[in-house]
């Protein structure tokens with residue numbers, strides 16, 4: 666089942682993005698500091714819960730979830746960034762770009778799972794897509 670490999674990639678993305686969002690949460694600077702600091706925290710809290718849920722979904726499908734940082738870095742399509750002062754715009758653009766990557770991957774997994782009749786995955790990923798769409802809108806609205 667093709668979507669199971671994508672689930673491993675999605676799991677890897679969640680872990681790399683968790684670290685990256687903390688980086689932005691700590692190092693963003695500017696007048697809207699509190700807004701972006703809180704925004705990133707809300708997202709990583711939610712993603713961290715889905716990290717466990719996706720790994721357990723893989724277990725339910727008889728798969729061994731990737732479980733080391735080395736594997737996550739190797740399989741992730743999220744690019745890490747070095748710490749520095751991030752301007753508000755820079756921070757929001759990075760967050761938005763990664764949320765779009767996550768939404769597109771979640772959509773692809775949802776649709777492949779649907780073709781394969783895997784309704785548990787469809788249900789879980791429909792919620793993820795909704796979460797990303799909402800937060801892409803927040804990032805966009807703040808950038809305007």
Ligand SMILES: [Fe+2]
Pocket residue numbers: 690706
């Ligand atoms: Fe914090």
